[in-house]
Amino acid sequence: MNDERKQEKISTVQSVDVCIDVLLDVAKNPDCRLADIARNIGETKPRILRMLRTMERRGLVRKSSSGTYRLGNTAIVLGTAASTQVDLVRIANPILEELGQKVNETTQLRIIDNGESLCIAKFEPTRDLRVHSMIGRRRPLHAGSYKVLLAYLPPQVQAQMIPDKLERFTARTITTRARLEAELKRVREAGHCVSRGEVSDQLVSVSVPVLAFDGSVIAAVNIAAPAFRTQDSDIQRYIALLKNAARKISEGLGW
Amino acid sequence: MNDERKQEKISTVQSVDVCIDVLLDVAKNPDCRLADIARNIGETKPRILRMLRTMERRGLVRKSSSGTYRLGNTAIVLGTAASTQVDLVRIANPILEELGQKVNETTQLRIIDNGESLCIAKFEPTRDLRVHSMIGRRRPLHAGSYKVLLAYLPPQVQAQMIPDKLERFTARTITTRARLEAELKRVREAGHCVSRGEVSDQLVSVSVPVLAFDGSVIAAVNIAAPAFRTQDSDIQRYIALLKNAARKISEGLGW
DNA sequence: CGATCATGTTACGGTCATCGTTACATTCCA
DNA sequence: TGGAATGTAACGATGACCGTAACATGATCG
Numbered sequence: 001m002n003d004e005r006k007q008e009k010i011s012t013v014q015s016v017d018v019c020i021d022v023l024l025d026v027a028k029n030p031d032c033r034l035a036d037i038a039r040n041i042g043e044t045k046p047r048i049l050r051m052l053r054t055m056e057r058r059g060l061v062r063k064s065s066s067g068t069y070r071l072g073n074t075a076i077v078l079g080t081a082a083s084t085q086v087d088l089v090r091i092a093n094p095i096l097e098e099l100g101q102k103v104n105e106t107t108q109l110r111i112i113d114n115g116e117s118l119c120i121a122k123f124e125p126t127r128d129l130r131v132h133s134m135i136g137r138r139r140p141l142h143a144g145s146y147k148v149l150l151a152y153l154p155p156q157v158q159a160q161m162i163p164d165k166l167e168r169f170t171a172r173t174i175t176t177r178a179r180l181e182a183e184l185k186r187v188r189e190a191g192h193c194v195s196r197g198e199v200s201d202q203l204v205s206v207s208v209p210v211l212a213f214d215g216s217v218i219a220a221v222n223i224a225a226p227a228f229r230t231q232d233s234d235i236q237r238y239i240a241l242l243k244n245a246a247r248k249i250s251e252g253l254g255w
Numbered sequence: 256m257n258d259e260r261k262q263e264k265i266s267t268v269q270s271v272d273v274c275i276d277v278l279l280d281v282a283k284n285p286d287c288r289l290a291d292i293a294r295n296i297g298e299t300k301p302r303i304l305r306m307l308r309t310m311e312r313r314g315l316v317r318k319s320s321s322g323t324y325r326l327g328n329t330a331i332v333l334g335t336a337a338s339t340q341v342d343l344v345r346i347a348n349p350i351l352e353e354l355g356q357k358v359n360e361t362t363q364l365r366i367i368d369n370g371e372s373l374c375i376a377k378f379e380p381t382r383d384l385r386v387h388s389m390i391g392r393r394r395p396l397h398a399g400s401y402k403v404l405l406a407y408l409p410p411q412v413q414a415q416m417i418p419d420k421l422e423r424f425t426a427r428t429i430t431t432r433a434r435l436e437a438e439l440k441r442v443r444e445a446g447h448c449v450s451r452g453e454v455s456d457q458l459v460s461v462s463v464p465v466l467a468f469d470g471s472v473i474a475a476v477n478i479a480a481p482a483f484r485t486q487d488s489d490i491q492r493y494i495a496l497l498k499n500a501a502r503k504i505s506e507g508l509g510w
Numbered sequence: 511c512g513a514t515c516a517t518g519t520t521a522c523g524g525t526c527a528t529c530g531t532t533a534c535a536t537t538c539c540a
Numbered sequence: 541t542g543g544a545a546t547g548t549a550a551c552g553a554t555g556a557c558c559g560t561a562a563c564a565t566g567a568t569c570g
Contacts, residue, residue, distance in 0.1 A: 079334005
């Protein structure tokens with residue numbers, strides 16, 4: 001039935017796989033109904049019903065009286081435990097906060113996940129106008145300063161990570177492979193990446209790589225700010241602060 | 256084989272159930288090994304291996320190079336999404352923080368889950384000596400101020416929620432049913448509960464119920480502080496502030 | 511106000527995914 | 541160096557799980 005869920009050689013558990021699909025779908029679409037979920041992931045309703053019931057019993061999801069589903073308390077508990085168990089996040093959090101307080105702008109930690117950049121930690125300052133950020137939000141790798149994540153990859157890996165069609169977000173988005181590769185080369189040499197309105201017109205974002213012991217990139221720290229209050233001098237300052245933060249994270253990880 | 260996992264009537268998915276067991280076990284025991292997990296939940300190693308591999312592929316767990324398992328990035332993403340989807344937690348968080356800032360002590364939100372009290376939200380002040388708190392931590396219902404959660408239950412539900420043997424933690428722990436029921440009556444009449452060293456000798460904890468639209472108790476807010484700096488006058492102040500916070504949470508939930 | 515659709519749910523029998531067994535390779539201690 | 545633990549692979553038997561079909565309920569139409 002589900003034809004495209006190829007498992008190659010190593011054996012896994014199909015039901016668990018579908019169950020994760022369900023969980024992620026509920027996470028993405030709060031207050032979704034059984035039929036929506038079944039449609040979204042292409043399974044039958046009885047199957048999804050059984051899964052939801054199993055998860056509801058364990059508090060992973062909650063069913064409202066109107067029949068819609070949300071994540072439940074157990075998911076909160078799991079997530080909290082996870083933030084203390086994932087070294088990268090545990091180490092980065094206080095550093096992101098300190099950095100964000102200092103510049104009074106939003107800071108993020110992003111990794112490559114499934115060909116996209118994924119936000120796994122963040123800090124937002126308490127000022128009225130600030131860049132909104134959300135853990136779990138995904139962005140393409142070719143646009144914005146997160147492209148530092150690409151810049152240090154081995155050439156062939158990098159090549160296969162870049163899709164043929166580069167989606168355009170603004171007039172400044174890089175949409176050809178050639179220009180992207182040239183930009184990546186520049187980023188690699190500079191050790192940082194500045195994006196001015198590549199993803200969203202009024203936003204500036206500055207990223208710096210977090211290096212593993214072997215020099216490979218495991219994450220990117222970045223500062224995101226509204227363009228109107230971000231001068232070139234600010235950007236220079238941000239770069240220096242980001243490099244410092246990235247170094248601290250690397251050290252915190254024991255390297 | 257697993258004889259005691261009775262499903263009554265409604266049908267669920269056994270593999271998913273075991274998978275949740277695995278997840279919770281990894282959450283509780285970071286850096287556990289395959290054999291530990293299999294032993295803890297009483298399943299065979301190959302089965303657990305298949306589950307872990309499935310979850311690892313999806314980022315729910317991570318396997319370290321030394322072969323130990325931890326929760327992974329996807330768990331963080333799920334948990335973050337859950338905190339925004341569970342109304343109670345979303346509403347309570349800023350209120351807990353405001354309250355905690357004001358009294359400069361630790362605040363918590365607890366619910367009844369599986370016959371225990373479960374912390375699902377918290378705030379800790381930034382002072383050197385403070386009560387430590389952790390989301391996901393469970394405590395028995397009979398000791399400490401969390402017993403407000405019991406106080407408003409229908410008598411027969413309350414009765415079956417109280418175990419026959421009440422574990423003793425300190426000299427002040429209530430360990431007989433009769434005394435506990437008398438105390439619960441008093442709590443119900445007062446509308447709050449103060450625990451002085453019932454769970455831990457040097458701690459004072461004050462709890463107040465969060466009421467649903469129908470007057471039933473859905474959670475408890477509490478302030479926990481070291482006994483030496485908590486005078487009777489502080490406690491009176493805490494009670495008033497907690498009642499205010501509890502009311503705000505109830506209202507925030509739309510009641 | 512029926513008709514039509516979409517929903518959630520139950521029942522059930524067939525089948526294939528899943529499971530445990532067995533076996534093996536590796537690592538870790540003693 | 542051996543014995544015990546580990547993680548992993550292969551495989552065949554079986555029963556858990558799946559999909560189909562059918563139904564109840566409630567919307568949303570005309």
